[in-house]
Amino acid sequence: MNKKDYISALRAQLKRLPSDDVEDIVKEFETHFEIGISEGKKESEIAAKLGSPEEVAQIYLSDSIPAFDMANVQNACPPVMPMVPVKTGMVIDRGVGPQTAAGFATGGYAKPLQNASPKNGSPKPEPDGPLAHKGAKDHEEYVKTGAQTGKKVDLPDYSQYPTQDPSHVVPASKEHNTLFAVLFTIFVFIPAWILALALLIALIAWPVVTGIGTVLLFSWVPGLSAGVAAGTICLGISTALATIGEILVVFFAIKWFVLGTIAYIRYIGKIMSKDSKGGNA
Amino acid sequence: MNVQFKKGVLDLCVLAMLKDSDQYGYELASTLSETIMISDGTVYPLLRKLASDGLVASYLQESQSGPPRKYYSLTAMGKIRLQELLDDWNAFTASVNKIVGRESV
Numbered sequence: 001m002n003k004k005d006y007i008s009a010l011r012a013q014l015k016r017l018p019s020d021d022v023e024d025i026v027k028e029f030e031t032h033f034e035i036g037i038s039e040g041k042k043e044s045e046i047a048a049k050l051g052s053p054e055e056v057a058q059i060y061l062s063d064s065i066p067a068f069d070m071a072n073v074q075n076a077c078p079p080v081m082p083m084v085p086v087k088t089g090m091v092i093d094r095g096v097g098p099q100t101a102a103g104f105a106t107g108g109y110a111k112p113l114q115n116a117s118p119k120n121g122s123p124k125p126e127p128d129g130p131l132a133h134k135g136a137k138d139h140e141e142y143v144k145t146g147a148q149t150g151k152k153v154d155l156p157d158y159s160q161y162p163t164q165d166p167s168h169v170v171p172a173s174k175e176h177n178t179l180f181a182v183l184f185t186i187f188v189f190i191p192a193w194i195l196a197l198a199l200l201i202a203l204i205a206w207p208v209v210t211g212i213g214t215v216l217l218f219s220w221v222p223g224l225s226a227g228v229a230a231g232t233i234c235l236g237i238s239t240a241l242a243t244i245g246e247i248l249v250v251f252f253a254i255k256w257f258v259l260g261t262i263a264y265i266r267y268i269g270k271i272m273s274k275d276s277k278g279g280n281a
Numbered sequence: 282m283n284v285q286f287k288k289g290v291l292d293l294c295v296l297a298m299l300k301d302s303d304q305y306g307y308e309l310a311s312t313l314s315e316t317i318m319i320s321d322g323t324v325y326p327l328l329r330k331l332a333s334d335g336l337v338a339s340y341l342q343e344s345q346s347g348p349p350r351k352y353y354s355l356t357a358m359g360k361i362r363l364q365e366l367l368d369d370w371n372a373f374t375a376s377v378n379k380i381v382g383r384e385s386v
Binding site for chain 2: 049
């Protein structure tokens with residue numbers, strides 16, 4: 001195998017890596033060939049000593065899966081897994097600081113908590129909905145990638161992890177959540193709700209008022225000329241047509257008004273219940 | 282030599298070779314492939330891994346003959362790691378030697 005073939009085979013094998021990395025690696029092997037050639041070696045000789053491009057690429061690819069070092073993980077992050085729910089349902093899914101080792105080793109996510117055995121008498125934690133699934137999915141992906149690259153992937157014994165209810169991880173932010181909810185309700189939600197209600201009433205009232213007005217105008221002013229009467233009838237017809245359209249508009253307005261109100265009340269309820277759960281850490 | 286043995290000590294060998302002087306990949310690969318019979322190509326991924334772990338640093342330097350060479354040097358962290366690996370190695374070989382019946386090499 002000559003230099004050109006070797007390099008292109010290597011490049012093809014590495015295509016899963018970021019292109020910057022591939023260029024870096026390829027450059028190093030090109031240099032290796034060039035130095036060898038300058039020492040009077042044959043390209044095929046150099047290639048044979050390098051080992052096959054497949055073998056070499058395999059090492060790079062398996063290195064790109066973070067190796068798992070149980071000892072490091074335990075030293076780095078004794079009590080806490082990187083599953084940190086913060087307020088209002090946001091989730092940090094990559095660990096920070098000392099938690100990074102575990103996050104890194106498991107492909108960014110901790111194992112879902114449900115299989116972990118509680119230690120130190122802490123309550124058995126509940127998996128945190130979407131994150132738990134994501135963690136499990138990434139975990140699977142991690143194992144699969146390991147299998148594809150042919151490298152033995154040593155999986156940690158997750159049951160050894162000390163686990164904790166995630167609410168212990170983030171200091172209780174009861175005041176913050178509740179304050180936010182109260183202020184938002186008073187200054188944003190209630191004014192918006194009143195405005196929406198007023199618009200809704202106006203929307204419903206408008207055809208009624210104009211319809212009645214037309215009829216009244218027609219009957220209460222007996223001295224109207226024929227022209228004015230005809231004009232009034234036209235007005236009545238157009239009002240009737242507009243009313244049909246308005247019925248649709250009003251239907252959706254009521255629907256979204258009601259749904260919006262329900263959603264908001266549920267959301268506030270969630271915040272409050274989170275506070276009461278996290279408040280005793 | 283047993284493949285597992287080689288893999289285990291490759292880090293140690295590379296770090297130890299860089300202890301006294303900076304070297305470029307080709308040099309390291311040649312020395313290692315001659316002494317512990319590994320293929321040249323395995324040295325480069327290892328260097329890359331050591332670099333990403335912050336144990337070695339690299340820089341380019343022109344040479345009189347041939348292309349510019351990528352030299353590797355030991356970082357402070359690399360020196361610490363080398364010492365740890367050396368201690369491990371010495372302790373390990375000492376205990377293995379006890380078992381296999383040779384007090385010292």
